[in-house]
Amino acid sequence: MSSLLILGATGKTGRRVVDVLTAAGHTVHAAARTPGPASAGVTPVAFDWDDPSTHDAALAGVDGVYVVPPALRLDNPPLIAAFAGRARSAGVQRAVLLSARGADADASGPLRQAELAIERSGLEWTLLRPTWFAQNFTEGVFRPDDALVAPAGDGRVPFIDVQDIADVAAATLTGEGHAGSAYELSGPRALDFGEVAATLAEHAGRPVAYVDADPADWERGAVAAGLPPDYAAMLGMLHQLVRAGHEAVVSDGVEHVLGRPATSFEEWAAREGHALRAPVPA
Numbered sequence: 001m002s003s004l005l006i007l008g009a010t011g012k013t014g015r016r017v018v019d020v021l022t023a024a025g026h027t028v029h030a031a032a033r034t035p036g037p038a039s040a041g042v043t044p045v046a047f048d049w050d051d052p053s054t055h056d057a058a059l060a061g062v063d064g065v066y067v068v069p070p071a072l073r074l075d076n077p078p079l080i081a082a083f084a085g086r087a088r089s090a091g092v093q094r095a096v097l098l099s100a101r102g103a104d105a106d107a108s109g110p111l112r113q114a115e116l117a118i119e120r121s122g123l124e125w126t127l128l129r130p131t132w133f134a135q136n137f138t139e140g141v142f143r144p145d146d147a148l149v150a151p152a153g154d155g156r157v158p159f160i161d162v163q164d165i166a167d168v169a170a171a172t173l174t175g176e177g178h179a180g181s182a183y184e185l186s187g188p189r190a191l192d193f194g195e196v197a198a199t200l201a202e203h204a205g206r207p208v209a210y211v212d213a214d215p216a217d218w219e220r221g222a223v224a225a226g227l228p229p230d231y232a233a234m235l236g237m238l239h240q241l242v243r244a245g246h247e248a249v250v251s252d253g254v255e256h257v258l259g260r261p262a263t264s265f266e267e268w269a270a271r272e273g274h275a276l277r278a279p280v281p282a
């Protein structure tokens with residue numbers, strides 16, 4: 001059994017990775033700026049990407065690390081490079097990076113630069129490149145009220161259940177044969193946003209209508225709602241890829257790593273869609 005450091009341990013993928021690893025008997029150091037409580041097999045660790053004085057303590061005695069870059073910002077490649085260097089010096093052997101599908105489309109872009117920071121670290125590395133998370137609609141920035149507003153046209157996305165990402169992360173952190181691999185991860189079928197809204201409505205117990213937003217209006221609205229402008233621009237660009245049909249492709253990474261099919265959007269919604277019945281946070 002290994003001792004593993006999980007960054008973003010209170011977030012969408014990280015907290016599920018913690019659960020999978022502890023259920024398998026591994027010792028987990030669960031890191032975030034505001035870490036959760038201690039429990040059997042879980043040691044909470046205070047970790048802040050912007051405070052390097054927290055990094056060495058988090059890495060002490062660790063065999064492998066799940067790296068979740070700080071969300072909603074694009075300045076993370078140098079942070080990840082410095083962190084990976086410290087990990088190597090601390091004797092960590094393996095890193096699994098949560099990247100994103102399409103990271104390799106732009107060699108100088110922040111996603112690929114973050115990947116290269118891990119690849120060049122001297123650690124054994126694996127890259128996870130998931131498509132859009134299903135949980136964005138229940139735990140993330142795209143949670144709908146009575147409207148699902150997106151500048152996505154009739155583009156389609158094979159949304160992935162983050163539990164599948166967590167299962168793949170745990171398998172690659174603790175299993176053999178994944179070093180030097182980049183896994184593209186998606187659900188089994190691409191849905192358009194009208195289908196998404198219909199499925200969400202079924203589980204929310206209220207109507208949810210898809211509104212195809214004007215891309216520029218949507219981006220202005222995202223900034224007005226508090227997203228950093230550069231991040232809103234990147235999300236706008238990602239919607240453009242969806243709109244143009246480029247995100248519809250289904251990837252086989254989940255089945256390749258886990259030997260079972262990826263979870264469908266409908267299966268995910270049946271399991272977690274009840275979260276939509278709670279009031280939308282202000």
Ligand SMILES: NC(=O)c1ccc[n+]([C@@H]2O[C@H](COP(=O)([O-])OP(=O)(O)OC[C@H]3O[C@@H](n4cnc5c(N)ncnc54)[C@H](OP(=O)(O)O)[C@@H]3O)[C@@H](O)[C@H]2O)c1
Binds near residue numbers: 007013033034131136
């Ligand atoms: N959402 C998608 O569809 C999607 C698709 C592909 C890839 N991704 C990638 O997934 C990654 C995670 O995004 P997410 O929205 O799912 O976030 P998340 O993992 O749900 O939440 C962020 C986690 O990181 C921690 N965190 C945030 N800022 C931190 C900081 N400065 N230092 C240390 N820990 C910090 C948070 O805890 P504290 O706040 O307590 O620190 C929390 O545990 C991003 O890099 C994103 O690009 C997302």
